[in-house]
Amino acid sequence: MTLSADLRAFEGRIGHRFTRPELLRQAVTHGSVATPGRTDNQRLEFLGDRVLGLVMAEALLAADPEATEGQLAPRFNALVRKETCAEVAREVGLGDVLKLGRSEMISGGRRKMALLGDGMEAVIAAVYLDAGHAAARDLVLRLWGARIGRVEADARDAKTALQEWAQARRMPPPAYAEVAREGPDHAPRFTIEARLADGRAARAEAGSKRQAEQAAAQALLAELEETRQP
Template identity: 45%
Template sequence: MTAPLADWIADALGHRPADLSLFERALTHGSVDKGEDYQRLEFLGDRVLGLAVATMLYEAVPQEPEGSLSKRLAMLVSGASCAEVARAIGAGPHIRMGKQARDDGARDSVNVLGDVVEALIGALYLDGGLDAATAFVRRAWEPRMRGTPPAPQHPKSALQEWAAANRRRPPVYLVVDRSGPGHAPKFVVQVEIGAAGSARGEGSSKQDAETAAAAALLRQLRGG
């Protein structure tokens, strides 16, 4: 990775890298045999992203309480949202990965794309400082915040509230299946509320599958 990568970073992230190796690492999947992958940078970038988006929300919706802000934040910094940003900036072709991962379609995996964007933010923070990282997050995430509609209630919270309001036991979640390669797993989760009903959901993480299952059971209980 040489000058073309530096040019892409400057265009996509708005920052000309001083230490290109940081960004090379941010674009290196764990399936590559030699060198460091993006995991540590992803850890750092996740925290920088959270701070930047939380600040944007605090400014954009000054009358909204903490609980609603937290729901908005979780949605905006989710893996799916990060993957959308990765596609928008054209990160996929620049990700280095092993042949098996490429053959398995990891380059278009929501998990991988989301992780890479967080890693790039981590690299940007280390190379250009908080201002550079925040500037990129603001540009990339502002279109996702326009209009700032009321924060939707998370399906798991809504199901918990339904159970309490109807004097039922709290929902119980159980992973009933896990398949797929390590970089692109698939989970199936079943949720039950005693005799009130049960439903299943699928997702690329346990949390996503639980959310899908909760949404499915809510539809049943509400007759939707």
């Protein structure tokens, strides 16, 4: 069975022509539309996450032979996290070809970070099963290439950096509290406050609690840098 025109166009955007088109169809099929004759992409997502991790680990080791494990780990996490997968998915238009149930369609599923991230991992697995590790590696390096090159040598997520700042000063870990939630269920906006034990705090807003926590931590780190208080 041949692929539809939209999936053929998607093949062009990711740079891989499938010899087993059923793998791509499975990779873009969400559980909300799965049937006994149509398998969803959850198993492929599981495999794709591991393939992505291996490719990124190899790429980071090759890019910086002198880096320690402590330096490599945060770079790795920044490149394989769900948010990054979703960013790549948006760039190649994966949301346009996802097969979703009516409820997911209505709730904006084509724009949801989790669905896009999962779908991108499933596509990686589909390429791996279709053509092997080399093809999957080439796909990942092609789509992630610029990100790999610019990931900071000491990249750490803001929450980790803020916790380390507090620990170095013998303070308890920062606390995070949801202070507001606005918007409809399919597109919520969360306001999170990051607070240190000494009372210093900062707030930030984002479309998910995780993103808002990271943004709040980053805002508080920026304030600490400005004041340079011990």
